[in-house]
Amino acid sequence: MRSYSAVTRLPLSTIWEGFLDLVFPRVCIGCGRAPGPGPLKFICPQCRMGLHYIDPPFCRDCGYPYFGRVDSGRTCPNCVQLEPCFSAGRSLILHRGVGARIVIELKYHNGLFLRDDIRWIAGRARLDTYLADATLIPVPLHPRKMRERGFNQSAFLARIFAGAVSRAQMNDILVRDTDTSTQTRLSRDDRRRNVKNAFAIRPGITFSRGMNCVLVDDVYTTGATLNECARVLLKAGAEDVRILTLAHG
Ligand SMILES: [Zn+2]
Ligand SMILES: [Zn+2]
The missing domain is CATH 3.40.50 (Rossmann fold)
Structure with a gap:
């Protein structure tokens, strides 16, 4: 079962990931830029086209x-x-x-x-x-x-x-x-x-x-x-x- 924050109604895992992104910003393994939104966390949309x-x-x-x-x-x-x-x-x-x-x-x-x-x-x-x-x-x-x-x-x-x-x-x-x-x-x-x-x-x-x-x-x-x-x-x-x-x- 997922646990939720009473304040934001967001799953705690999402908040934790957001916190990690602030402290250790994710970078795309293909180009080194911020990967942005999408199904893959460490491959940006542009590099994904080369997958x-x-x-x-x-x-x-x-x-x-x-x-x-x-x-x-x-x-x-x-x-x-x-x-x-x-x-x-x-x-x-x-x-x-x-x-x-x-x-x-x-x-x-x-x-x-x-x-x-x-x-x-x-x-x-x-x-x-x-x-x-x-x-x-x-x-x-x-x-x-x-x-x-x-x-x-x-x-x-x-x-x-x-x-x-x-x-x-x-x-x-x-x-x-x-x-x-x-x-x-x-x-x-x-x-x-x-x-x-x-x-x-x-x-x-x-x-x-x-x-x-x-x-x-x-x-x-x-x-x-x-x-x-x-x-x-x-x-x-x-x-x-x-x-x-x-x-x-
Ligand atoms: Zn990339
Ligand atoms: Zn074969």
């Missing part, structure tokens, strides 16, 4: 959008090459412009303040059917990186996505055994080799029949990491693994 939401049609395996007319149910060239062992994929925004900025804020600048904006973007994507009865499994960070960064952005996203639908939950089933140094500069084949055998199942985990596994990561780049995680889950007894990423590269 590319992914709507159908898109690749059924990884969620990459098709621009223009296409036959439905197609697989993109990247997935033809990857031969993914995950069965379907969704992604919410393109990893470009302010979309890439969201990922940087999350990954390197402790962008926890973007929780409400990401929740809004997830709500817009109507994930109810895709995530019905799903167990959302974040791609894990190696413990050393976890210590450096302080939090795992994939787990943060998995929690937000699970909260966006009524029958889904987050479960960090996977662990990272090998510290795969940053993959940003690696080629497609090197990425694949780099993540091979980097993941394992947390001890004591068993997969119930019909468990609906959805792997969650911040960005889909080549799919190598997600594919390796899916392989580990399937080998351990998961019947089916799908993927969900915030952004697609």
Whole structure:
């Protein structure tokens, strides 16, 4: 139940946010100006025009959008090459412009303040059917990186996505055994080799029949990491693994 101020009849949360805006003025992560009114708290209306939401049609395996007319149910060239062992994929925004900025804020600048904006973007994507009865499994960070960064952005996203639908939950089933140094500069084949055998199942985990596994990561780049995680889950007894990423590269 919302609490209200007796004096102003405004929700206390609104008053508190107004107070925070006075003390710590919000700025748009795209341009640094005041974001103004709108559904997103940290992206101004102008920068919002550069945010590319992914709507159908898109690749059924990884969620990459098709621009223009296409036959439905197609697989993109990247997935033809990857031969993914995950069965379907969704992604919410393109990893470009302010979309890439969201990922940087999350990954390197402790962008926890973007929780409400990401929740809004997830709500817009109507994930109810895709995530019905799903167990959302974040791609894990190696413990050393976890210590450096302080939090795992994939787990943060998995929690937000699970909260966006009524029958889904987050479960960090996977662990990272090998510290795969940053993959940003690696080629497609090197990425694949780099993540091979980097993941394992947390001890004591068993997969119930019909468990609906959805792997969650911040960005889909080549799919190598997600594919390796899916392989580990399937080998351990998961019947089916799908993927969900915030952004697609
Ligand atoms: Zn802006
Ligand atoms: Zn694809």
